[in-house]
Amino acid sequence: MKKESTTQYLNIASAIIERSYQIKTHLDYFVWLQNSVAELIPHDMLLAVWGDFRQQQDGQLHYDAASNLKGLTTPAIIDATDKVSHILNDLYRLRLISGNDCFAINALEETEIYHRIKSTFPEQLVEISSLLVYGMKDERNGDECLYIFFSKEHALDVRKQMMDFIMPHVDHVLRKIKPLMQFDGIEKADDVLSLSTLSEREIEVISWIKAGKTNQEIGMILSISQNTVKSHLKRIFQKLNIGRRAQAVALLANVPSTKLKQLQLQQGVHAVYS
Structure with missing residues (x-):
């Protein structure tokens, strides 16, 4: 040089x-x-x-x-x-x-x-x-x-x-710096769960997480294997910048079930909620 x-x-x-x-x-x-x-x-x-x-x-x-x-x-x-x-x-x-x-x-x-x-x-x-x-x-x-x-x-x-x-x-x-998908406080939870971030199936999976279902139960409900459920969870955790299921549950506690229903309807997903 x-x-x-x-x-x-x-x-x-x-x-x-x-x-x-x-x-x-x-x-x-x-x-x-x-x-x-x-x-x-x-x-x-x-x-x-x-x-x-x-x-x-x-x-x-x-x-x-x-x-x-x-x-x-x-x-x-x-x-x-x-x-x-x-x-x-x-x-x-x-x-x-x-x-x-x-x-x-x-x-x-x-x-x-x-x-x-x-x-x-x-x-x-x-x-x-x-x-x-x-x-x-x-x-x-x-x-x-x-x-x-x-x-x-x-x-x-x-x-x-x-x-x-x-x-x-x-x-x-x-x-x-914070990742684009990370949020501070309840007021930004909807942004984290935007349609541009989560796929139809991922919204479906987190809905059942919020309902307290296990991976095995989610797999049975959605007619998919537990490994497929784990794969969806891995992507969900990365997109929401969290590392554990407990963090997902805590995050979802701030999101009304009506919001998840709205997200699924907008995506054309019609899940049954308990």
Whole structure:
């Protein structure tokens, strides 16, 4: 890297870091990524994935998508988690095999992973041409995090030293802000349970959770297996930013049954309430 190029990038990086201290909300985070971080790392979506990559079941991985691609949101990623996990497996293995915490995949359409991405999100990611992956590990709890930049640029120039300089600040910002789906207080419970967040079946499942039914009972009522019920619960917990059934029950206590009935009627779901 030439001296003048290094100076230029350091100036941009310093400005990015200075602006990071002003971020208070997820919207601020998104604007910062697109207007500041994108000067160094051109991208259209940053997908953050953290948890235990060796155990990708039962909600072990968590997602946050900051995207300017229509229809590609955190709930959309969660809904496709079974397919997304295959992509993550590929990227995680590449990281282990290469021994690099930072690597780029350019000319993406020529790689096998491109077919997985295209089959998972055929419309949203059709113009994506490159990926930049940066990995971090939390030594306190053993969790790992992959930051995946999706870009329409045909090739991304990786400057690992610069990434090592910037990414801890990206990580810090994401840790300190609340997810878009998190809420404070009873008054925002309806927002959390919006139609854009929960699917028809998920509304049906949480209705029976509110009624105090067990997974086995819900499975019998809805004629689905207990494993399917668990899969729905995992997605519900991630979308509502909760980790346990008890938290779901507490949250639902603030939502009138009439509201759940209204949600189901709007979705075309007609469940029987006890």
